[in-house]
Amino acid sequence: MNTNILKTLAVVFATVLFVSCDNDYNSIGGSVIGDRNYDFNDGEDFSVYAYNSKLGPVQTNKLPVHQLGYLENDKFETTTANFVTQLDLAKEAPVFTTNIAIDSVVLTVPYFSRKRTLEVTGRSTYRLDSIYSNATTIDPIGLKIFRNGYTLSDFDASNPSSSAQYYSNQDGLFDAAKVSPADPVYDNPAFVPSDKEFVKYKVENLVMMPKTAENIESRAAPRMRLMLDPVKFGSTILNAGASNLATNDAFKNFYKGLYFQTQTVSGSRGSMMMLDFSKGNVTIYYKQDKISGQPSVKAMKELTLNFSANNVNLFNHANDVYSTPASAPIAGTNGHENLYLKGGEGSTTFVELFPTFSELENLWNLSKTKGLLINDAYLTFTVNETATGVGSGYKFHPNRVYLYDADTNKRLYDYNFDNSINTAFPKLAKYIFGGILSDKKTYKIRVTEHIANLLKSKDLAELKEKNVRLGLVISEDINEVRYAMLKTSQTVSNTQGISKIITQYPMAAVINPLGTILFGNVPSTDVANYDKRVRFKISYTKPN
Structure with a gap:
């Protein structure tokens, strides 16, 4: 068994221990390597951009479950x-x-x-x-x-x-x-x-x-x-x-x-x-x-x-009140202040990791020259309860969100690696991968294996190619990984001006009627909510 597998198993074991004790668990790895021959970073912020896109009509035949009814929602439609x-x-x-x-x-x-x-x-x-x-x-x-x-x-x-x-x-x-x-x-x-x-x-x-x-x-x-x-x-x-x-x-x-x-x-x-x-x-x-x-x-x-x-x-x-903010142009070059997620015929959020590419390049160089190891990496999204209006016309927060590779419509390595199950509530399986709403109204999603795979790139060209844009959507069932076709493909440009044609949408989002508004990565003018912006953190160890 190679050292990478041993490292990964250790991380997962530590994660399970923390999950059992804390619904909004902290970064892992702090006690995995305590030797003085290693420098340990217990959670460094890295750059991340997040922005909205409303995708339009979506394929709805042969879904696993269906919506029936009429739902009035002041903040969406x-x-x-x-x-x-x-x-x-x-x-x-x-x-x-x-x-x-x-x-x-x-x-x-x-x-x-x-x-x-x-x-x-x-x-x-x-x-x-x-x-x-x-x-x-x-x-x-x-x-x-x-x-x-x-x-x-x-x-x-x-x-x-x-x-x-x-x-x-x-x-x-x-x-x-x-x-x-x-x-x-x-x-x-x-x-x-x-x-x-x-x-x-x-x-x-x-x-x-x-x-x-x-x-x-x-x-x-x-x-x-x-x-x-x-x-x-x-x-x-x-x-x-x-x-x-x-x-x-x-x-x-x-x-x-x-x-x-x-x-x-x-x-x-x-x-x-x-x-x-x-x-x-x-x-x-x-x-x-x-x-x-x-x-x-x-x-x-x-x-x-x-x-x-x-x-x-x-x-x-x-009464569509969210099309304009959900479809607004990217604010400058660094994303949106609020992120609108809506199921059904809804909207998604696109997430770019390391838009400041030099950060990723530096980590890659350290992994090649110093043997840097990724202990944990995660994204945290926080509900904007004031914008969502809970208690004044909107009662529900979605229980879960799902993060995927939006450029190729593939599951992330962290999703595939996570075999955790919940027998009583199967929709809450893969809880190490995360995306489950916490008591603090946050969604925490692990991207540890995704980042580790990036650092395995053989050169900078491959590194840039593998740093794909991610998609964040409402999820009805984490086990549903199929995609539905969009009626009309959508061209979405990233913050670097590079366009991608989006043709599919996760089926788990189509079958959920709910929506939520999250803080984006643009710092809010409300200083009290500054720390509620999208956070992308990595903890790692580096031999001296």
């Missing part, structure tokens, strides 16, 4: 999130008998939730996760569901070998193609998600038993349960005919899916739900003759339709 999806027959070519009578049609999608208590009666209480509202309680939204009339394709019509791409700003296509727009299959002018557990009661002789404890068949975590119109939806499906139900391809050609449309409610600030539709379904419950032509004996049946992976999240924006 009001976002309405709609959703369209195809449906799949759980079982192709269903067989019916005679005298069919629909009992009910239930659309079910589980909420993200955590169990709080389990009572001796077996009843559980839950707390809903990933539902956001800037009101004191969860405010209602208007929710309608229509039969979709716009064909969702799996493949690009102009290039059949490529997958079709749909974008966040294409809501108008689906809105205009609604089937029976005045007659939705579901209509609730004041929908509010419930945190109550779902209790299923026994059914005997085709009749639901009384809702008593002894008749409980099962219990489940909270879920969205919507009663769709049995005639407008149920009868349409059951009367589709054998040819339209023979295969899923035939069924999708007949019934193009569902379009979920959310609307504002007077006096409501709205709420936004994060939902995993892949875990939901629509079930048609119906009665029919147990044997065709013999109506004296009935049987209860069900036809299940699953939500297809072919779906699109659609965003509409209003």
Whole structure:
């Protein structure tokens, strides 16, 4: 095992010890090498520039989770999130008998939730996760569901070998193609998600038993349960005919899916739900003759339709108050005073390390001539709570941000190297790499391996090439590392005037509706907040 690996393992071990003791842990390495033959630097500030970019519409088909709702945000924009999806027959070519009578049609999608208590009666209480509202309680939204009339394709019509791409700003296509727009299959002018557990009661002789404890068949975590119109939806499906139900391809050609449309409610600030539709379904419950032509004996049946992976999240924006500061030209040559991060069809921050290249060149020379070793390197971003307005119209800080190589859309070495896990909260894995919101309202991200890799460059030309621009975005899930395509590529110039074409955006940011405002690297005119600027620190050891 070479010395670099041994050094790295020592650093990681020390980091884990510090993480267990301090949520906003300090620089590591101070006691790794204490010999007098070494000079130890326990955290030197280096130059860093950070600036905003609003990237525009982004690909939103086939996301892992989806937004649905309406969220009013004073500091960013009001976002309405709609959703369209195809449906799949759980079982192709269903067989019916005679005298069919629909009992009910239930659309079910589980909420993200955590169990709080389990009572001796077996009843559980839950707390809903990933539902956001800037009101004191969860405010209602208007929710309608229509039969979709716009064909969702799996493949690009102009290039059949490529997958079709749909974008966040294409809501108008689906809105205009609604089937029976005045007659939705579901209509609730004041929908509010419930945190109550779902209790299923026994059914005997085709009749639901009384809702008593002894008749409980099962219990489940909270879920969205919507009663769709049995005639407008149920009868349409059951009367589709054998040819339209023979295969899923035939069924999708007949019934193009569902379009979920959310609307504002007077006096409501709205709420936004994060939902995993892949875990939901629509079930048609119906009665029919147990044997065709013999109506004296009935049987209860069900036809299940699953939500297809072919779906699109659609965003509409209003009262956009952050486009101007998020798209403003770079202030002079050293970045922005405030950094605007927004998920969904949002914005990113670009980060340049060592814009004063002589700093990096000096470290590289020391590594080559003096054997300098990087013990720790990290970036710290602090929330500008005054600008964000928490407590006066905005309740949420994103739990996590994600740093990546924005020039090549690659993960950083520190991300790949970090195998730390969190079994209870998987989204908080890779906590050594960091980016998790601390109690001090800071996001700390380690770039130790990234810097160490820079110093391995064979010459100055390679060193400059490897010092790529980094991207910082909101993250819904640190384990989601795929990218979504931008509808229109963006040309973004760095502080040196060098342009890069940006074509992709991290999917983890697309699926998060939140935003935050961070202090940038430009010193604030408010002296009290000077130390809250973006900080880039490196600690290292150098043999005498």
